[in-house]
Amino acid sequence: MTRTPLHICIIGGGFGGFYTALYLKKYKHLRQIQTTLIEPNDQFLFTPMLYELITRELEEWEVAPTYTSLLTGTNITWKQTRATRINLNQQTVTTEADEVLAYTHLVVATGAKSRPVDIPGANEHALTFRSLQDAQLLTARLAQLVQMRSLSATANLAGRPIRVTVIGGGASGVELAGKVSDYLGTSGQVTLVERGDTILKHFEDGLRRLSQKSLSRRKVRVLTHSAVLAVKADAVIVQSNASGQTETIPSQMTLWAVGTQPREWIGEQAVAQNERGQLLTERSLQLLNHRNVFILGDAADMHSPHQKTAPNTAQAAFQSASRVAANMAAITDIGSKRRVKPFNYLHLGDMLTLGLGEAGLWSFGLTLGGPLAAIARRVVYIFRMPTRHHQLKVARRTLGLLIQGQLFKIKPKSSRF
Ligand SMILES: Cc1cc2nc3c(=O)[nH]c(=O)nc-3n(C[C@H](O)[C@H](O)[C@H](O)COP(=O)(O)OP(=O)(O)OC[C@H]3O[C@@H](n4cnc5c(N)ncnc54)[C@H](O)[C@@H]3O)c2cc1C
Structure with missing residues (x-):
C-alpha cells in the first residue's frame, strides 16, 4: 500500500500561521515535507511595532519584512493569494485563483479584522490602524496636516493646533495617542476618548498609572465615561455617561481603535464556534472531530487551564504556533514516541x-x-x-x-x- 505524501497547508501568514511554518522546520522529519503557506500580503507584519512607523523610529523593512526575504533558504512554498474555501471532507483548499490544493494536514490562522461600527460617520471618517496600509495612510495624513498648518501660518492663520481624536482607551488607543502626540509636538492636541471608567482596563494597575502619567506629560486630553455618538469629517460628538451632556470635539483626524472580530470560517462544513465566532478546538488546538486540522491565533478559541481562553494577542499566537508545530510533528511521525500535548498559555507580561x-x-x-x-x-x-x-x-x-x-x-x- 502506498501512502499519500504529506502536504501541510497553512492558511494565513501572521503570528499564528507564519511562525508555525517556521517552527515546523525545526523537526527533522518535517524538513523535507511539502509545506504551502497561503497569504495574500507580500509583507509579514510585526504588529506590536507598527506604531514605530508613525514616528519613523523603525523603517518599514524592519516592521514589515517581505515574505520573499524571510523564506529564502526554506522549502516553504508561498502562494500569494487568499484561500476562499476549505473542504474538510475532501481535504482541499481552494484559492482566489480557483486553484484547488489537496492537503493531508491543515493549519488555519486567518486572524481578526476590525469590527464594523454602526455609529454615524465612523466608517467614513475615522481611520483604523491594523495594517501596513493603515499606517502608511495615517502617516501621510499627518504629514499633510502639518504641511497645511505651516501654509496657513504663512497666511497669518497660525496658532490653531492640529486636533486628533483617538477613540478607544485600550492598548492600541493609548499607544496611538502617545505616538501621534510626539509626532505633532506642540503643534498638536490629541484627545483620547474611552467609554468605560478608565483606560487600559485589562492591564495591571502599575502599567495603567504609568501610561496615564505619560499621556498627561504629553498633554493628551483623556475623556473617560464618554460614548461616541457620531464622527464627522472635522469633529467627534461624544456624550458623557455621567451627566448626559454632549460635547463636539473638533477633530481633523479621527482614529478608531476599538473592536475586532475573528475572520469568518471559510469551510464548506459547519464547525463549532463560540459567541465571538472563534472556532472551538481540542486543548491540542486540533479542530473538533478533525485531528489533521489545527486552528490557532485570533481565529481560535484557545483554551488554557489558567484562563478560560488565551487572549487575542501576538504573544498567545506566537506561543500557540510552537505547540501546533510540536503536535503536527507528533501526528506525522508515525511510530515515534512524540505525543500530542495540550496548549498551555503562559502570560509573560x-x-x-x-x-x-x-x-x-x-x-x-x-x-x-x-x-x-x-x-x-x-x-x-x-x-x-x-x-x-x-x-x-x-x-x-x-x-x-x-x-x-x-x-x-x-x-x-x-x-x-
Ligand atoms: C496595530 C496592532 C498592534 C498590536 N500590538 C500587539 C502587541 O503589542 N502585543 C500583542 O501581543 N499583540 C498585539 N496585537 C495583536 C496581534 O497582532 C494579533 O493578536 C496576532 O497578530 C494574531 O495572530 P494571527 O496569526 O491569529 O493573526 P494575524 O497575525 O492577523 O494573521 C492573519 C493572517 O491571515 C491572513 N489571511 C486572512 N484571511 C486569509 C485567507 N482567507 N487566506 C489566506 N490568508 C488569509 C491575513 O492576511 C494575515 O496575514 C496587535 C494588533 C494590531 C493590529
Whole structure:
C-alpha cells in the first residue's frame, strides 16, 4: 500500500500561521515535507511595532519584512493569494485563483479584522490602524496636516493646533495617542476618548498609572465615561455617561481603535464556534472531530487551564504556533514516541510603547517605565521577530543608532521638525 505524501497547508501568514511554518522546520522529519503557506500580503507584519512607523523610529523593512526575504533558504512554498474555501471532507483548499490544493494536514490562522461600527460617520471618517496600509495612510495624513498648518501660518492663520481624536482607551488607543502626540509636538492636541471608567482596563494597575502619567506629560486630553455618538469629517460628538451632556470635539483626524472580530470560517462544513465566532478546538488546538486540522491565533478559541481562553494577542499566537508545530510533528511521525500535548498559555507580561523613547512594561509583578523600558521592549521584540537573519539585521541597525544616540530621536520626514 502506498501512502499519500504529506502536504501541510497553512492558511494565513501572521503570528499564528507564519511562525508555525517556521517552527515546523525545526523537526527533522518535517524538513523535507511539502509545506504551502497561503497569504495574500507580500509583507509579514510585526504588529506590536507598527506604531514605530508613525514616528519613523523603525523603517518599514524592519516592521514589515517581505515574505520573499524571510523564506529564502526554506522549502516553504508561498502562494500569494487568499484561500476562499476549505473542504474538510475532501481535504482541499481552494484559492482566489480557483486553484484547488489537496492537503493531508491543515493549519488555519486567518486572524481578526476590525469590527464594523454602526455609529454615524465612523466608517467614513475615522481611520483604523491594523495594517501596513493603515499606517502608511495615517502617516501621510499627518504629514499633510502639518504641511497645511505651516501654509496657513504663512497666511497669518497660525496658532490653531492640529486636533486628533483617538477613540478607544485600550492598548492600541493609548499607544496611538502617545505616538501621534510626539509626532505633532506642540503643534498638536490629541484627545483620547474611552467609554468605560478608565483606560487600559485589562492591564495591571502599575502599567495603567504609568501610561496615564505619560499621556498627561504629553498633554493628551483623556475623556473617560464618554460614548461616541457620531464622527464627522472635522469633529467627534461624544456624550458623557455621567451627566448626559454632549460635547463636539473638533477633530481633523479621527482614529478608531476599538473592536475586532475573528475572520469568518471559510469551510464548506459547519464547525463549532463560540459567541465571538472563534472556532472551538481540542486543548491540542486540533479542530473538533478533525485531528489533521489545527486552528490557532485570533481565529481560535484557545483554551488554557489558567484562563478560560488565551487572549487575542501576538504573544498567545506566537506561543500557540510552537505547540501546533510540536503536535503536527507528533501526528506525522508515525511510530515515534512524540505525543500530542495540550496548549498551555503562559502570560509573560505586557509591553506598551508610550511615545518616542518611552515604554511601559509589566512582567511577573514588576513594572518598568521610561527609556529603559523602551530599550527593553525593543530588545524583546527584536528577538521575537521571525528568522535569525532578520533579527540580526534589525539588531545591527538598532545597535548602530543606540551608539550614535539616535535610537529614539528619529523625526518624521515631512513634519515641522
Ligand atoms: C496595530 C496592532 C498592534 C498590536 N500590538 C500587539 C502587541 O503589542 N502585543 C500583542 O501581543 N499583540 C498585539 N496585537 C495583536 C496581534 O497582532 C494579533 O493578536 C496576532 O497578530 C494574531 O495572530 P494571527 O496569526 O491569529 O493573526 P494575524 O497575525 O492577523 O494573521 C492573519 C493572517 O491571515 C491572513 N489571511 C486572512 N484571511 C486569509 C485567507 N482567507 N487566506 C489566506 N490568508 C488569509 C491575513 O492576511 C494575515 O496575514 C496587535 C494588533 C494590531 C493590529
